[in-house]
Amino acid sequence: MDLRQLRYFAVLAEERHFGRAARRLSLSQPPLSHAIRQLEEELGAALFVRTSRQVALTPAGAALQREAQAILQRAAEARLLVSDVAAGRRGRLRIGFSGSTVYRGLPRIVTAMRAQAPDLEVILREMNSGEQVEALLHDELDAGFVHLRERPDGLDGTLFHAEPFVLCLAADHPMAAAGAGDARLIDLRDEDFILFSRSVSPDYYESIIALCRLAGFLPRVRHEVRHWLTVAALVAHGAGIALVPRSLAGAVAGIVCLPLPPSPIRSETWCVWKAGAPAPGVVETLLPQVRGGPVLP
Structure with missing residues (x-):
């Protein structure tokens, strides 16, 4: 039959x-x-x-x-x-992300996808950018949001978000009280800096070092941490100062974020997936949401 x-x-x-x-x-x-x-x-x-x-x-x-x-x-x-x-209307979509992506529109994307494809199971996995790249290359993720200045080898992707860095100070810092005009990094060359760990995100680390070099000094790196919210929390408690992406300005109470002079060095987030084959259907369902909402201030 x-x-x-x-x-x-x-x-x-x-x-x-x-x-x-x-x-x-x-x-x-x-x-x-x-x-x-x-x-x-x-x-x-x-x-x-x-x-x-x-x-x-x-x-x-x-x-x-x-x-x-x-x-x-x-x-x-x-x-x-x-x-x-x-x-991509049904199945499972495994998305990697780092914590700061929550402040860059990831919840909006997930909500929109659930409305568009209610039978699609969306699974979020928090990882740093390097871990996401490895997971994508080994088919352990379908897509990821990585904080890198360019698309990694072996992955296809699209730029999702780009924004300037801002100066993050404790609310009781003297410069925070002044709060007028663009901050001058050179005036803070003797401060202790809190940086995202070089081993976790070398691109972020090098971006911040480069910003300080442009201002005419090398920062005194006192603390290295794994999460942006830890950076902001340590700043709020007076452990040092930091340069953070602008979207984190309101993430933690007790900090003040001041703009820096315009610079070509920006914090970029790429939405990436494994190269070498057509994007899976679930990734094709994700892409309209990503391409519909990049922030390029």
Whole structure:
């Protein structure tokens, strides 16, 4: 048996008339009759009683009708499932992100995807950028939001977000109280700096060192941490000062963030996925949300 034969049989079983069934199937009558005879020969049983006036189901035909309906329904469901998965409307989307992406629109993206594809399971995994790149290359993630200045080798992607760095000070810092005009980094060259760990995110580390070099000094790095919120919290408690992406300005109480003079050095977030093949359907579902909301101030 094949699905074509079962479909022909099911329509004839409903219509009980070869002419009407053939018209419904957009066939001429001989191919329909031939397909039904083939099916009966394969099953070794008569499925219909044919007279000059009517076509009636035999007991074997009635039994097959119930099974055929179930099989055809299951085939239709399987076809729909495959189509939905291929189009990214169903399945599982594993997204890597670092904590600061929460302040750059990730919750909005997840909410929009749930509304667009309610049967798609979205799984978020917090990792630093290096961990995400490794996970993507080993097919442990479908997409990631990495904080790098360029797209890594082996990955395709699109720039999602770019923003300037700002000076992060404790609320009781003298410069925070002044708060007027752009901050001058050179005036803070003797302060202790809190940086994102070089081992966790070398791009962020080098970006901040480069900003200080442009201002005419090398920062005195006192503390290295793994999360931006830890940077901001330590600043709030007077452990030092920091340069952070502008989107983190309101992330922690007790800090003040001041703008810096314009600079080509910015904090960039890329949405990336494994290269070398068409993007999976679930990634194609993600991309309109990513491309619809990049922030490039």
